[in-house]
Amino acid sequence: MTPLVMFDDELADGWAPFSLTRPCGELIFGRWTLRERLERVAGRRVTGHVTRPWLRRYAEAGAPASLGPDRLPDAATYWSSRAVPALDAAWGRSPANLWLAGQLAGIRLAPGGRPPRPDWFAAPRPEPGLADRTLPGEWLLHPWDLVSAGPARLADDLAATIGAGVRDDLPDGCRRLGSEAIRLGEGARVEPGVLFDAREGPIELGPGVEVRTGARLAGPLYAGPRSRLLGGALSRFSGGPFSFVRGEVDGVTALGYSNKAHDGYLGQAYVGRWVNLGAMTTNSDLKHTYGTVRVGPPGARTDTGLVKLGCLLGDHVKTGIGARLDTGTVVGAGSSLFGAEMPPTWVEPFSWGPGRTRERCRREAFIATATRVVARRGLEADAPFRGWLGDVWDEACRP
Structure with a gap:
């Protein structure tokens, strides 16, 4: 099989706060990451990501590495991370310019075909001499599209895949509402007193998931x-692996190894990896005016067109007890927020401190904390992992 490579274009490069720390193909949309979805459609593993230069040492278990200009394979298929192919798309094998919803999503090169020039990935162009092939699917334009379109995508994904092995015999003491499918993975443990509301969509618990009374x-x-679902009302949620969730949660995606183990409302939000939310952390997802939510740094805010949008939290973000996040808040990776004052709606990466009087988290302190956090989940923060995080800090905090 020819190699399969995902790339981030100039729009994906601006997907704050997530594009600072990871290739955008490693973001969850619906049931899977964008990379896992492409692998299902193409029937093969992704070889690597073409992404931002400071992610050259990106190192995450189970994910392919970043590919520099000198490591791009010949005769490969190159596919945009923002292009979301339909699960039933006929992938094909012939060399072609690959189109999706009227835009070029990628190219499948002929045998011996040389990889594109480095500047091609920012704004890809059709390859002369290749046939055109159109695939069904959709595009993601902004990082908040992962929030607004996530629940509908999740419902479709589960409906398409959950049919085999469906369990209607729920554990003793549990109840069901609705007729959508419910599937419990191997080793899932559900205590008595759990309600499965399957009226608006299917429910799937992965292997080893624990659900408390x-x-x-x-x-x-x-x-x-x-993952551990520790109590409360959880709806339209997609997350894991190893996510702890409690409280009122609606319309949330969590990348995994995140911790919301206490009460508090989290709605219409996207949570990066290794995030820890202190007890009673709560976000707003609706303005008092019922107007559309604007997102971005001061002087460069963008109207999302969404009436409901909570927060976007980058990797390794932490909040203290009682933290309050306003509608449309974006918190940069590595930030630690605490204190009684509400932070601004745009928090730069590696911010540390209360409210609006924050300092920059020191490089060594950030990496040391991340190392301890990873060890608490039974993983090793090895040299490549620490090097990747150090490169991210250097990029975000350089003078």
Whole structure:
């Protein structure tokens, strides 16, 4: 099989706060990451990501590495991370310019075909001499599209895949509402008193997931391997692996290894990896005026066109107890927020401190904390992992 490579274009490069720390193909949209979805459609593994230069040492278990200009394979298929192919798309094998919804999504090169020049990935162009092939699917334009379109995508994904092995015999003491499918993965443990509300979409619990008494799970909902749903009303949630969730949660995607183990409302939000939300952390997802939400740094805010949008939290973000996040808040990676004052709606990466009087988290302190956090989940923060995080800090905090 020819190699399969994902790339971030100039729009994906601006997907703050997530594009600072990871290739955009490693973001969850619906049931899977964008990379995992492409692998299902193409029937092969992604070889690597073409992404931002400071992510050259990107190192995450189970994910392909970043590919520099000198490592791009010949005769490969190159596919945009923002292009979301339909699960039933006929992938094909012939060399072609690959189109999706009227835009070029990628190219499949002929045998011996040389990889594109480095500047091609920012604004890809059709390859002369190749046939045109159109695939069904959709495009993601902004990072908040992952929030607004996520629940509908999750419902469709689960409906397409959950049919095999469906369990209608729920554990003793649990109840069901609705007729959508429910599937419990191998080793999933559900205590008595859990309500499965399958009226609006399917529910899937991955292997080893634990659900505590007092949880109300409303579909569409997916909890990845070894996640723990600790209680509260959880609806339209997709997250994992190893995510801890409690409280009122609606319309949320969590990349995994995140911790919201206490009460508090989290709605219409996207949570990066290794995030820890202190007890009673709560976000607003609706303005008092019921107007559309604007997102971005001061002087460069963008109208999302969305009436409901909560927060976008980058990797390794932490909040203190009682933290309050306003509508449309974006918190940069590595930030630690605490104190009684509400932070601004745009928080630069590696910010540390209360409210609006924040300092920059020191490089060594950030990496040391990340190392301890990873060890608490039974993983090793090895030299490549620490090097990747150090490169990210250097990019975000350079003079």
